[in-house]
Amino acid sequence: MKTVPRLLPCLTTLAVAAALLSPLAQVQAQTAYVSSEKDHTLTVIDLKTQAVTGTVPTCKRPRHLQVTPDGKKLMVACGESNAADVIDLATRKSVGRLAIGEDPEAFDLSPDGKTLYISQEDDAALGFFDIASGKFTRTVEVGKEPEGVKVSPDGKLVWVTSEVANMVHVIDTATGKVLKNVKVGKRPRRLALTPDGSQLWVTNEMSASVSVISTKDWSVVDTVKFEVKGARSTDITPVGITMTKDGKQAFVALGRANHVAFVDVASRKTTALALVGKRAWNVTLNKAETQLLAVNGLSDDVTLIDVASAKPIKSLPVGRVPYGAVIVE
Numbered sequence: 001m002k003t004v005p006r007l008l009p010c011l012t013t014l015a016v017a018a019a020l021l022s023p024l025a026q027v028q029a030q031t032a033y034v035s036s037e038k039d040h041t042l043t044v045i046d047l048k049t050q051a052v053t054g055t056v057p058t059c060k061r062p063r064h065l066q067v068t069p070d071g072k073k074l075m076v077a078c079g080e081s082n083a084a085d086v087i088d089l090a091t092r093k094s095v096g097r098l099a100i101g102e103d104p105e106a107f108d109l110s111p112d113g114k115t116l117y118i119s120q121e122d123d124a125a126l127g128f129f130d131i132a133s134g135k136f137t138r139t140v141e142v143g144k145e146p147e148g149v150k151v152s153p154d155g156k157l158v159w160v161t162s163e164v165a166n167m168v169h170v171i172d173t174a175t176g177k178v179l180k181n182v183k184v185g186k187r188p189r190r191l192a193l194t195p196d197g198s199q200l201w202v203t204n205e206m207s208a209s210v211s212v213i214s215t216k217d218w219s220v221v222d223t224v225k226f227e228v229k230g231a232r233s234t235d236i237t238p239v240g241i242t243m244t245k246d247g248k249q250a251f252v253a254l255g256r257a258n259h260v261a262f263v264d265v266a267s268r269k270t271t272a273l274a275l276v277g278k279r280a281w282n283v284t285l286n287k288a289e290t291q292l293l294a295v296n297g298l299s300d301d302v303t304l305i306d307v308a309s310a311k312p313i314k315s316l317p318v319g320r321v322p323y324g325a326v327i328v329e
Contacts, residue, residue: 030286032293032327034302035062035076036319042076043318044092047286047293047327050304050314056092059085063323064106069113074326077104077118084116089328100129101136108149108158110173117158117173119146126160126171138176142169148202150191161188161202168202168211170218180218184211189239190282194265195247203252208236210252212268224268228257240282240324244289249307251292253280260294260303262310272310276303281322287329295322 032045033056042056042065060080067074073095074087083097084104100107100118107118116129120139126146128138143162151158151173158171161184168188170180185204188211192201199221200213212222226236237255243265244250250263256279262272277296280303284293291313292305300320304313 030327030329032284032302032325033065033074034295034318034325035065035323036321037061037063037079037323038320040078041319042074042087043322045302045316045318047291047304050316052316052318055319056087058087058094059083059097063104065324065326066107066109067326067328068109069111071328074328075107075109075116077107079103079105098129098131098134101127106147106149108151110151111153111155115173117149117151117160119149119160121145121147124162126158126169128173128176140169140171140176140178142171142178143167143181148188148190150193150200152193153197159191159200161191163187163189163205166204168200168213182213182218182220184213184220185209185223190241192241192243192250194243195245199265201241201243201250203238203241205237205239205255208233208238210238210241210250210263222268224263224270226252226254226257226261226270228254228259228273231257231259240280240295242283242285242292244285251283251285253283253294255279255281258296260292260305274303274305274310274312276305276312277301277315282324284325284327286327293325293327295325297321297323 030047034043044054046053059078062076065076076085084100086096088095118127124144125139130137143165145163146160148161168182185207187206189203202211210224214221236257238252240253252261259273261270276294277299279298280294281297282295294303301315301317303315
């Protein structure tokens with residue numbers, strides 16, 4: 001494990017912690033933020049008018065981004081800055097940065113917003129980062145090239161994928177103990193939990209599939225395979241995944257196949273395919289679950305999709321090499 005990073009000098013540790021843990025503020029409704037790896041910015045989209053309204057500067061190579069549990073701040077992992085940028089959503093300005101290790105990409109926040117769980121690819125570890133102190137409190141060894149991270153709703157478990165080991169690691173957050181190593185498909189990337197907590201869905205980028213894991217005994221109970229007419233199986237590279245609040249429908253970005261799959265969760269069957277831009281990388285839903293936003297990494301745009309019809313509505317140009325998106329309402 002490398003030397004524990006210190007808080008970057010934009011704000012003191014206490015100032016950043018106070019900003020992150022402060023009360024809920026009102027923010028503009030129906031706004032999407034899209035990270036751009038090459039432009040070092042977030043593109044701002046008004047979903048009501050379906051138009052780009054501006055950009056927010058951030059640190060270098062922004063990738064995964066997530067709204068804090070209080071709804072007031074946006075945290076952005078910046079690979080080339082070795083930091084997480086903390087952006088105030090009311091002002092759309094950075095209020096500080098946290099030194100969260102080398103080349104951060106994916107993370108998740110504890111339900112109370114106090115702990116960051118960060119995949120540390122170079123160290124084959126999952127880092128536990130305490131926001132208040134600005135320090136790592138624990139590192140847990142996992143498989144090589146850890147990627148996706150997801151915390152359980154009660155905060156007791158955290159799951160992390162290993163791209164090289166083709167595993168999902170189940171970790172107890174209180175003890176840091178690895179409870180189970182679950183073998184899944186090739187190059188697992190992202191995770192989604194059904195609302196009842198009974199199933200964990202994991203995208204397998206190099207297997208053109210999703211592994212369905214039972215949280216009862218951590219066994220793989222099914223595999224959802226994807227096919228796209230005219231596309232080779234090697235071009236179907238699922239990464240991003242999200243689900244509706246009722247757990248009836250899942251949406252999977254199929255990467256180089258340039259489609260988003262609509263999947264019926266109960267039957268585990270693909271019900272529709274929506275054509276989007278090049279290399280559909282990540283997907284996110286608006287609060288009403290009427291619109292789905294697909295981030296297209298190689299066509300430098302996002303596609304808005306009508307959920308009811310599974311049809312694309314509009315594509316909007318964003319920054320170069322867009323990675324992820326969040327919707328704030």
